[in-house]
Amino acid sequence: MNCYDCALDGGGASAGIGICSRCNLAVCADHARVTPVLVHRSAGLGRATADRPGRRVVCGTCHAAEAAA
Ligand SMILES: [Zn+2]
Ligand SMILES: [Zn+2]
Structure with a gap:
């Protein structure tokens, strides 16, 4: 898949390196915005978050839209 923004x-x-998790379009390394997300586990007692944050890819357009919200 090729980058839609390009x-x-x-x-x-x-060449796209990822898929925007919001609009599902392919994005290349230049246009992708990778943001960390905390992964919450519902394992009862104990820590509720994993040691490392997860990540998600969004395109520049969706990233700007989220930042403006
Ligand atoms: Zn691109
Ligand atoms: Zn998007």
């Missing part, structure tokens, strides 16, 4: 920019096809 296609919009007319810059040709860049």
Whole structure:
């Protein structure tokens, strides 16, 4: 899959490195925004979060939309 934002920019096809978790379009390394997410476990007593945060990929457009919200 090729990056949708690169296609919009007319810059040709860049290979996508991920899929936006919001709009499900492919994004390349330049256009992807990787944000950490805390993974909550529902394992009863004990720690509720994992040692490391998870991550999710969103495209620049969705990232800007989320930041504005
Ligand atoms: Zn791109
Ligand atoms: Zn998106």
